[in-house]
Amino acid sequence: MPKLNQPSELEKSVRDAATVPEPDAEFIHSLRARFVAEGHASANKNQETFMRQKTFSQRLTWVLAALVLVTLVVLSTQPTVVNALKRLFGYVPNVGIIDQSTPVRMLTEPVTVTREGFAVTVEQAVLNDEKSIVVYSFILPPDYVHPENSISTTRAPFLTLPDGTRLDILRARHVASSDCPQCYLRYLMEFDAIPADISEATLEILDLVAIPDNTAPQDWKIQLKFKPADPADIAPVIEQIVTPVPTTASTDAPTQSVNTYGITNTLDKFVALPDGYILYGNTSWTDPIIRPYGVSSELAGIKDADGMDVPFDYADSEMNSEPSELRVNWAYKVGTDFKAPLTLSFVMLASLPADGGSFTFDPGPDPQPGQKWDINQDVTVNNEVIHVLAAEQAGIELGFFLFNMQSDSNITGASVIDLDHPPLGGGGGGGGIPSAGAPFNSGFAYQVPIPQGPLTLTFTNVQLLLPSDWTLSWSP
């Protein structure tokens, strides 16, 4: 018998045989920077929701105005496709969609400052009456060694105007830098608008984002100068409203909105770039029974006119939904090598409250970890039947039960709760795109000691795979 703390020879052999190559150090460090930067930025985003209300409402005004105009054009031209308002919004690479209804200014030129081998470049600035966006990237010295288990602290950067006014950062996010392999990180920051009569500002970066403490120079001051934007630097955003059409429709069939729970999946604009197109859209719903973030639309695939699969990539959907909105935005990028029109096939999942339905379960006086119980009860939830098949006390913590279920309907998930006993926590799981009829699990954690049975578990939520045609047809 092997000694304690000394793995058996077989274990060592298995570990050896199961060994895989270590990850590339550059990848590990690059993802680390991205993870830390994104985590830092997304935490700030929550705190800045209030600040965003103002800019969001302004933006919403323009969006609504655009939609009214588009609607007018729709009524007077084709029912589904409109090219209009090419000048209202513009697209700037790395920055995204900007409002150009008021004068837009940009950097006179990128500015690079190098200190101790670190090169910081302010690549872009986009200024309008609504906000100021600044994008910077930086390159590490060739001999930089990333310390293991280091910590990094980033104090918030800010802009200083010539009169001393300080503009604090409103929000920030990591921006893809695949076009700049030597860049350690590219970072986008939003500030309040800079008055139109001010053409200079100083960007003060106190700490390079996501760089371990005490390994890089601090307190960078970078002078920025602005000039009116060159129209050539702003790609037009083409408003194009595309709503779902039945796949069996003839070419002259009218466009129809699919109205399951008031859900409409819409492609509303695109940007043509030299290497492809970015398609922007959203999934919205009107039925308040589905709460914010309660609908998940997932692009299952794109085919072109010849039925060929078209590769796509996820793009920045610009605005995330506000908590009060019944809408989620999406954006995908495709190349240029396809025969139009493209057919985008979506899978639509909705989570909505259960209208009741419960089952009973008796774990007995001394339930053991890993113990299983057959339940085999059919429960009607939202007019559909869920077969509750079995339960298992799962996991190392006592009191956590996993209930295995299946439904012949389009229910692909559910949540349960014991209304008589406060839970320790919820559970759940699953992965991939669910399919109707597939088994699923729902978890519930009791506080210890586990109450005496029989226990009654009540359904609180169900997840539905919405059986409708969620395809969109789009042509540039």
Next chain:
Amino acid sequence: MENEEPRQVEIELNTITHALAGDEAALARIYDAYARPIYRYHYSRVGNAPDAEDLTSQTFMAVLEALPRYQHRGRFTAWMFQIARNKVMDHFHRNPGMKDVTEESVADPLQSDALEAIYQRESKMHLKALLRLLEDDERELICLRFTAELSFVQIGQLLGRSEDAVRKSIRRILDRLAVQMEAQNA
């Protein structure tokens, strides 16, 4: 009985709370604790570096998205690996033609052609072949234990099984492998 040597550390609630608040040190601590084990897990499932890197990136971005909804029950590692597993399942769902290679295409780092290495090399190759013949769930147990280096407790939490059940399952697999190796060497 396998010893429960220190393996994947658990992240404390304090670190998670700080990470949620955007504390870069806490975010870095989480990343440093899991980046390599999660990469190794992905590699062990897909068998190539580009896909493993892609899945690792996806996992960490999904972690950021899901972190506000995390409920701490002392099983952060299991939660992280649940996200990683979901990404792998997504991967195979989206690429039905791809096979879960679990070790199949991992390059065999042949040590040398020295005579004394031949026996070990053949044993190792035979063991690899035996690992490939395991059932999917058994292979995953081996990956989680010996590639990602999770503890029995963490694997139990991840798979919804007790520590004891995981320990026994792995013991059974090892015993069977031992018998098969013996048979080959006989």
